[in-house]
Amino acid sequence: MAEQTSDHENGAFERAVRAAADSGITKPTISESSSTNQESSKTRLSNKKAPDSPDLLSMYRRMVLCRTLDERIWMLNRQGKAAIMASSQGHEAGQIGSVEALQKGYDQFYIYYRDLAVLLELGLTPTEIIKGFVAKEGEPLSGARQFPTHGAHPEYGIINLSNVVATHIPQGVGAALSAKMKGENRVVIIYFGDGASSAGDCHEAMNFAAIHKLPVIFFCENNKYAISVPLKNQMAVGSVASRAEGYGMPGIEVDGCDIIAVYEATFEAAQRARSGQGPSLIEAQVERYLPHTSDDDDSIYRSQEEIEEAKKRDPLKMLKDLLYSSEVLDEEQEELINKDARQIVNEATEEAEDAPYPETDDFFKHVVGDSSV
Amino acid sequence: MAEQTSDHENGAFERAVRAAADSGITKPTISESSSTNQESSKTRLSNKKAPDSPDLLSMYRRMVLCRTLDERIWMLNRQGKAAIMASSQGHEAGQIGSVEALQKGYDQFYIYYRDLAVLLELGLTPTEIIKGFVAKEGEPLSGARQFPTHGAHPEYGIINLSNVVATHIPQGVGAALSAKMKGENRVVIIYFGDGASSAGDCHEAMNFAAIHKLPVIFFCENNKYAISVPLKNQMAVGSVASRAEGYGMPGIEVDGCDIIAVYEATFEAAQRARSGQGPSLIEAQVERYLPHTSDDDDSIYRSQEEIEEAKKRDPLKMLKDLLYSSEVLDEEQEELINKDARQIVNEATEEAEDAPYPETDDFFKHVVGDSSV
Amino acid sequence: MTIKTVLEAVHDAMQEEMRRDETVFVMGEDIGARGGVFLATEGFLQEFGENRVIDTPLAESSIAGVALGAAMHGMRPIAEIEFGDFIWPTINQIVGEAAKVRYGTKGKLNAPMVLRAPHGGGVRGALYHSQSVEAFFAHTPGLKVVTPSTPYDAKGLLKSAIRDDDPVIFLEHKRTYRLVRGEVPDDEYTLPIGKADLKREGSDVTIITYGLMLHHCLEAAETVEMDDIDVEVLDLRTVRPLDTDAILATTRKTGKVLIVHEDNKALGIGAEVSAIISENAFEYLDGPVARLAGPEIPAMPFAPPLEDMYMIDSEKIANSIRQLAEY
Amino acid sequence: MTIKTVLEAVHDAMQEEMRRDETVFVMGEDIGARGGVFLATEGFLQEFGENRVIDTPLAESSIAGVALGAAMHGMRPIAEIEFGDFIWPTINQIVGEAAKVRYGTKGKLNAPMVLRAPHGGGVRGALYHSQSVEAFFAHTPGLKVVTPSTPYDAKGLLKSAIRDDDPVIFLEHKRTYRLVRGEVPDDEYTLPIGKADLKREGSDVTIITYGLMLHHCLEAAETVEMDDIDVEVLDLRTVRPLDTDAILATTRKTGKVLIVHEDNKALGIGAEVSAIISENAFEYLDGPVARLAGPEIPAMPFAPPLEDMYMIDSEKIANSIRQLAEY
Numbered sequence A, B: 001m002a003e004q005t006s007d008h009e010n011g012a013f014e015r016a017v018r019a020a021a022d023s024g025i026t027k028p029t030i031s032e033s034s035s036t037n038q039e040s041s042k043t044r045l046s047n048k049k050a051p052d053s054p055d056l057l058s059m060y061r062r063m064v065l066c067r068t069l070d071e072r073i074w075m076l077n078r079q080g081k082a083a084i085m086a087s088s089q090g091h092e093a094g095q096i097g098s099v100e101a102l103q104k105g106y107d108q109f110y111i112y113y114r115d116l117a118v119l120l121e122l123g124l125t126p127t128e129i130i131k132g133f134v135a136k137e138g139e140p141l142s143g144a145r146q147f148p149t150h151g152a153h154p155e156y157g158i159i160n161l162s163n164v165v166a167t168h169i170p171q172g173v174g175a176a177l178s179a180k181m182k183g184e185n186r187v188v189i190i191y192f193g194d195g196a197s198s199a200g201d202c203h204e205a206m207n208f209a210a211i212h213k214l215p216v217i218f219f220c221e222n223n224k225y226a227i228s229v230p231l232k233n234q235m236a237v238g239s240v241a242s243r244a245e246g247y248g249m250p251g252i253e254v255d256g257c258d259i260i261a262v263y264e265a266t267f268e269a270a271q272r273a274r275s276g277q278g279p280s281l282i283e284a285q286v287e288r289y290l291p292h293t294s295d296d297d298d299s300i301y302r303s304q305e306e307i308e309e310a311k312k313r314d315p316l317k318m319l320k321d322l323l324y325s326s327e328v329l330d331e332e333q334e335e336l337i338n339k340d341a342r343q344i345v346n347e348a349t350e351e352a353e354d355a356p357y358p359e360t361d362d363f364f365k366h367v368v369g370d371s372s373v
Numbered sequence C, D: 001m002t003i004k005t006v007l008e009a010v011h012d013a014m015q016e017e018m019r020r021d022e023t024v025f026v027m028g029e030d031i032g033a034r035g036g037v038f039l040a041t042e043g044f045l046q047e048f049g050e051n052r053v054i055d056t057p058l059a060e061s062s063i064a065g066v067a068l069g070a071a072m073h074g075m076r077p078i079a080e081i082e083f084g085d086f087i088w089p090t091i092n093q094i095v096g097e098a099a100k101v102r103y104g105t106k107g108k109l110n111a112p113m114v115l116r117a118p119h120g121g122g123v124r125g126a127l128y129h130s131q132s133v134e135a136f137f138a139h140t141p142g143l144k145v146v147t148p149s150t151p152y153d154a155k156g157l158l159k160s161a162i163r164d165d166d167p168v169i170f171l172e173h174k175r176t177y178r179l180v181r182g183e184v185p186d187d188e189y190t191l192p193i194g195k196a197d198l199k200r201e202g203s204d205v206t207i208i209t210y211g212l213m214l215h216h217c218l219e220a221a222e223t224v225e226m227d228d229i230d231v232e233v234l235d236l237r238t239v240r241p242l243d244t245d246a247i248l249a250t251t252r253k254t255g256k257v258l259i260v261h262e263d264n265k266a267l268g269i270g271a272e273v274s275a276i277i278s279e280n281a282f283e284y285l286d287g288p289v290a291r292l293a294g295p296e297i298p299a300m301p302f303a304p305p306l307e308d309m310y311m312i313d314s315e316k317i318a319n320s321i322r323q324l325a326e327y
């Protein structure tokens, strides 16, 4: 590569790459054989024996932490302490299962506002996350300049630039183009909702990625609503994944409440991406248990019964049942996990609330670079 | 309908509707039975017996006129007399065949710059068209304010608002929405190229039309190039029609050099549209015999052999062969048709060239309406 | 007269026009069952049915493009963009197409459509729920851009916008929605697009403003009464076309003009107002045409101290008035 | 020194930067085998291969969005929009996103990308191949907007734009492409973004301009020499950020300023220049800051008499100078 003109500017990603390389990360911890089994990805979690592995328990622990944190932030909002919140409740299996299949600190995660579990999985602490919601000093993504969860964390490969739905899809494709040009083996996963799939940017980006066989995973968290607009007013087809064929990439529908199915589908897509076979579109059928955001009142547009029905496949419950049935978890341990999560979230809440607001010194800074102009 | 607040403004379309209704137009002239035959639309013209009808001869005559006019304008450009020209040579069967299946003066035609034959079919005279290319007074679409063929002719249902590729696709869908809201039985056909299919607007528009089952025909004239960019750099799939399924509408590939196949596919799509079954996507495989426009030099990016190969399925030749083989046409008549066309185009050229440039009085007019503000 | 909020005024204007004229309809995200994220179309689905109240997919370019198509074919769509910050995908259809329909067809077609969007900040909306977007449209011949500040103006102007035969961009400052109340006539009325409104008469200094800032300016005008400065406040109401006559009349009267807007300064509406004054009333000026505008950063940051630093308030305005008065 | 056209200067700047820095690449429609519709990338595919010379689908929003993504991940894309008139679909990614990358991440990310587009009229391009688009971007904090007028400036500024660590919108007036020739150093050089250039010194009246219009202004300046009017001509070169120092310096020197641009007047660049002058050099003015700009119609009509009526030429400029000189 020729001389870099802006090492000081773009160094973060390079450092992240080096760190990942040093740590020897090359593949996820669950064995490849299970994930290449085509059949399994269609099996429902509940009908399936858990792999004989501690990872599921660990994933359960993380899911509980995320749920606990999510509930806390919602409560803080209701108390008038936290800003607008888009809850991840019902999306956790999709988020944790997919991150688990990828290489943290190396792969790039273009996320959207509902990806709380992705943030946690990639290394943000509950304190850091809550700081986003109370807009406090030390918020790591944007210095509390942006809405909670927005901004970027290059070391962790987190990018969540803006609130403008779907704009990040071509950007993620651009990140993958960069990876390909540099000869890196990096995968870019782009999370987005069913709503985002209607945007022109989604079409243009998928087409571009398919043409260039870029290492991208388009990960659609289909929760059947764009705020209040139900699927039937968003598309005349049954699935977002059905669009994939028209771009020349595989489209995979997966039960997004089944963490193993999500893991496997993502792992396969990552393998395709890394081996030069191009992008995939995964559609994870998830549920949104709460209103669109804390500003929304979903009782106006959907029934309580619908939500109760959806809760039957709560990803947390599904994983718990599996762990119980395979005797990896018992009541005592469950309570311990819950207690741990509460304590972590309690401490985080306190720490975040106690932090000061950011100083205003930087108000005019970072509009353009100092070296520029 | 409640009181119209702007009769004077929107009257043109209404007049067109009334005129069409008065004229008793309800369906095209070729019998329905042939067109509802699913098989036939897949048959190549050359393998097919011509329907025992004078219409094909008339269509041939019009195709010859279009080709003659097209060649003339290209020549005028080469002589420095006419402005930029996007030739329709190779697209004529797609254009004439599709218009023939629709209701002139009632259905709406959202066209693009390469649709010379559509303009002729709908009623623009060769003189009026050439006036567009020499920017003369009396040009009917924009008063020579726009590029040749651009502007609108509400009485004929012609809309070609801008040069910005693909913007007309959602606009055409909006026209169809209006038709549906008013309870009209009008179809909107939207012509566009393979290039336009990549634009976000195309995706958003198709999705919208499918959701609302709007009476739209998306008519893609796929000539395998967007200026110089070949299909392989435009999409990773073999056809634009393959996208249709992902929107929930039929996608029909048709030989765009086979005027009968195009006619039939369009007629079926129009029936679906009129009977409330929603939009269709027709992909007509056509050829572009000349450079993208008169400003382009295609020898930079494609071979002469490729063009020669494409000329083997020249729509004009294919129709002529059919007419000869079914003894509807002979050499004498062919020469007569050619002569007629030349004469019409000669006279049109003279008239257009002799016309003055537009006066500048209207230069500041029609930015906003007089009644406005 | 009834006391209404800006939001109610917007709601009522649309409802009345939809009752009056069947060609008027609304389309946008969440405007159906949800009644709009700000409830501007509350109850519309029930009253007008889903044919005239269209919940669209999340696809702003087509919201604008489909509306434009319908408008060219005899309908009068009101398209809602959920937040001004999401209006950028419509620029191609609005600036590129709608604005040129009439000119490009030499008057054969026109596009009687309204594109509504709540915009502006001061609501803890951070970078992407706070942007001011008026300048982009106000630069464009063929468009009209309305930025009301009171319930009375909002209702009368929105009704005119709906009846207008050209595309109108109607920008409602979201902070005014529930904050600003005012009297609205019970009888039907409309207000002319393109006419500014003198919201306060005075003789020493003129403030020219629009939208939310009007209220801060009026407050500041009262504050500086104590300093014996008599302030005139002109509310532009429409930022394209600008009411040049009103701008020049007040300039000639006071000789000192301060322009206030929330949008950032460079190439904001204030630039054009200032230039118009320089060109046409130079001899009447007793001091430089001053601008007080948002800082040159991308938009309001989220944390309260940062947002406060962005927002212009009556104190900042009062200071600018005093400075100009002293000149 | 070699005599080059503006087009050659643009071509050479990109070629040299691509040779110098492997992270620089070009993407856009027809830029590969075709070498660009204006041939700005002629020979690039052969020299740099299809990995660094990417023919894109017809999809401008993704051209901008993909470039932005690549730029945030260590590359330096140069994205070409075929004509300025087709740049509207990029506004969402450029104004909405690229401009806010740095601010919205508090400097953690930045986007060293260039968005190039030929724009402007006078080439019989009619409504959709003639538009001026600079004002839309120049309003936006976080962006830089360059509008060169000569081969020397075009090359030096484009090289700086490519090396700049922020998004730069680089607008080449398509009429200058082959029309304007000038000396270009054979050795490597760059020019600073944000610095205006005094293209002619004078003492009576200043013209501030940029792009194609510079050449008409210089011509007009010569014409009015006969009237004994000594004209200074400042070429802005960059319209965001504006070179306020240079603008004020020349204003203080001559006391009379005429701003000339092809874009329509309302909220054009001239508005901001005029407002800056009013605010900061009011005392130095010997006459109103005048603007000569494109008419308030959507863009240039096609027929030659209509296009001529739109375009500003040296005669119209000379008349404006005389008027101002007499003030």
Ligand SMILES: Cc1ncc(C[n+]2csc(CCOP(=O)(O)OP(=O)(O)O)c2C)c(N)n1
Pocket (backbone or CB within 6 Å): A114, A163, A164, A165, A166, A192, A193, A194, A195, A196, A197, A221, A223, A225, A226, A227, A288, A292, C029, C058, C060, C082, C086
């Ligand atoms: C371009 C754009 N349009 C509208 C909005 C307002 N908005 C925020 S979230 C949302 C719905 C998104 O739905 P989906 O993509 O399904 O994600 P979900 O919230 O259901 O997870 C809308 C319309 C936005 N942020 N950006």
Ligand SMILES: Cc1ncc(C[n+]2csc(CCOP(=O)(O)OP(=O)(O)O)c2C)c(N)n1
Pocket (backbone or CB within 6 Å): B114, B163, B164, B165, B166, B192, B193, B194, B195, B196, B197, B221, B223, B225, B226, B227, B288, B292, D029, D058, D060, D082, D086
């Ligand atoms: C939005 C937009 N981008 C780029 C262009 C420049 N341009 C004009 S025609 C064209 C190719 C269009 O190809 P296609 O849609 O296949 O139509 P064809 O000319 O092949 O019939 C391009 C890129 C344009 N007019 N509009």
Ligand SMILES: [Mg+2]
Pocket (backbone or CB within 6 Å): A193, A194, A195, A221, A222, A223, A224, A225, A226, A227
């Ligand atoms: Mg959703």
Ligand SMILES: [Mg+2]
Pocket (backbone or CB within 6 Å): B193, B194, B195, B221, B222, B223, B224, B225, B226, B227
């Ligand atoms: Mg094509």
